[in-house]
Amino acid sequence: MTLQLDARVPTGPLGDKWNKHRFEMKLVNPANKRKSTIIVVGSGLAGAAGAATMSELGYKVKCFCFQDSPRRAHSIAAQGGINAAKNYQNDGDSVYRLFYDTVKGGDFRSREANVYRLAEVSVNIIDQCVAQGVPFAREYGGLLANRSFGGAQVSRTFYARGQTGQQLLLGAYQALERQIERKGVTMYPRTEMLDLVVIDGKARGIVTRNLVTGAIESHVADAVVLASGGYGNVFFLSTNAQGSNATAIWRAYKRGAGFANPCYTQIHPTCIPVSGEYQSKLTLMSESLRNDGRVWVPKKQGDKRDPRQIPENERDYYLERKYPSFGNLAPRDIASRAAKEVCDEGRGVGDSGLGVYLDFGDAIKRVGADVIRERYGNLFEMYQRITNENPYEVPMLIYPAVHYTMGGLWVDYNLMSTIEGLHVTGEANFSDHGANRLGASALMQGLADGYFVIPNTVGDYLASNKPEKVDASHPEFKAAEEQVAQRTKKLLSIDGKRTVMSFHRELGKIMWDYCGMARNEAGLQKALGLVRALRGEYWRNVNVPGSDVELNQALEKAGRVADFLELGELMIIDALHRKESCGGHFREESQTADGEALRDDENFAYVAAWEYAGEGKPPILNKEPLVFENVKLSQRSYK
């Protein structure tokens, strides 16, 4: 082990850590804040919230996104809601309960102190968002409404119809635009980070490509924040946006940042099933639907009858049967595996046999179609548009799909990676969700990191480290620019026979088949060989048309897929090494008698932070032991 994995968790009781730490952190005086430049890569919830807040504090911020506007970051697509321990429903919620649910939901593979802080600031997030004008759903009396989500027995999820992510992002985006107008933030849309520049062990800037002109540019800063999202697109078909990519975090990894738990991927149980070869993405149907929808398959194998013709006693409501206390609101990893199990038994429905029903018949009978329309109208419309079927009349057909990645760059309590001055927020880091994220917690984490954590901890870093003055003429910047330009030229010059998309699709299939919902030693070994061979072919046979001095979407994609081909291998290596099952990582060799994930706390209660060892060399495993002082480790049960 060569990485320093000091989590820098403050001492003292769990409930006092963050407060105490805020007092102990050093402050930067307002005059000096104006002299410090902070780079933020990504403009989703974590990025926009962080950039806006740090600008409000007085720092000079440069914010980068590859989309044409920061408002288009993929946080916008989050549907169901955001958790907060407000206990407005008086149903027994508390900061501690949210903390506990999140640690347990993550199958005891997250860091206690980070999760507690997340639960603590969750209440401030709702206040902040309401002040910005986020139109959360309300009761007739004018108070905020809540709904339930998976993995919890309380109602703590705040929502704005089925577009919560959109409304939260627009709130953060508007705060960001306000700062742009005041010249506190310089925004660089249609710009992609292609390398990180580290000088004397400290992150000092990034190299970018302007996606419209192709210009390669250096940007110098005193601290860098990566808020560039997750890497679910390794699987080609996922609920991520087409542009979502791992390039920023992957380049940081290659510059020395540890990559933690890359094999932890979340497969979301309720997505619209794949319909054909040409398909470019999968669409999520919010988990909130499981509040009213009941999941079932026929009891008989190969039952091809119209679902409406199948009588009640020939249906298997398998989630309600197996997990009576959580029922249809079992956590995502468990609900996904249960769906796979019934499909493997030959009881799956739909043309491909890879689907289960999500049925609103009972709910419509109970509360009426109008109430259901009010709760989920836009989701039902979206479903109908894609599948051409009316979910008010026919049960929805759903199947699990890749949705989120819990793994990401390793960070300490201050959200700083193993490279000094390089901070990582939101889905791009690994810190809060362990091996499985609970629904409505991604929005919470993105905003907690952006609004409340990073503005404090970056200040502490700047106050404790007086970085030397450098500019873009520094040899490290020049060398990084040169490497980026070389790589771009290389991709354009291969002039092979296969399109980037065909490689991406093949990589996705390998990952889904062998490193997806269930994994085993033999399959992972096989996948390792396949991914390496595919990467070899990629650099010999990819065809990237066009030039590097214009808008060239094929070239953008080619760079991202090249990185996915490397990251995919690391995910497989991590999945191979973690011989236990936990959360979203299910090793077939490690399961209980009734087929649930079986952890091995004695040998695997640690964070695996992988370190880049150089081209062609195997990555080095570093371990951060997970210490549980407040929560008792137990077999996770939702029965």
Added chain:
Amino acid sequence: MRFRLHVWRQSGPDQPGKMVQYEATDVSPDMSFLEMLDVVNQGLTERGEVPIAFDHDCREGICCSCSLMINGIAHGPMKGTATCQLHMRSFKDGATIYIEPWRARAFPVIKDLAVDRSALDRIVQAGGFITAPTGGAQDANSILVSKESVDAAMDAAQCIGCGACVAACPNASASLFTAAKITHLGLLPQGQPERYRRALSMVEQMDLESFGSCTLHGECQEACPKEISIDSITRMNRDFIRAGVWGTRPWHWLFGVRLRRSDQLPVRSPD
């Protein structure tokens, strides 16, 4: 299914563009419109031609990177649907389809079907927010908002900023976009202190960006993938005029050329 496509090709902002004809074959009715274009692009790449550039990202109708005038209709023939959610089953097999970028002076073409919509961001910068720096907020439930108000605010807040309203408008006006934000924030108690300043600044910026004026054709609400109503434009005009009447501007200013950014000037609230 198969289609004959006429696609606008333009290699750069200052280059002349033209319609070019392509054949799309082996199209499945379950493909989305953008997936059909993916297939066309795959073919172009394999033949060594430059693929068609078009903006797209989430492909679930919410980020609205996607645009496209399809047979002269913004986002194509299906009402309340963004291009990425439009499926080929909405077209007749063998049909001819014309695909063009958003056309407006304020949206210059970058390449082929991709346009620069940053003017919309600048309208938001001018005042499309509630000033609430992080940290100062009171408990969320201490602000009561009636369900009716929040539902109406949400109807307007759904705007995805695609620019279809501009593309559909014969005057290339961004009134629906601007009005949707003014309505969303103006309907909430939190939005009241800046309500009139916001209306002034945003409308002024809209004019500066060389969008046209609104003459209430209503094409925008027909094209809007979120079906936002032009009632919001009435609301915007009302707020704008009230701001002018009670504010420090002379009356004729409202109807004359508006040149200066209003937020440097004090605007008195009528309430």
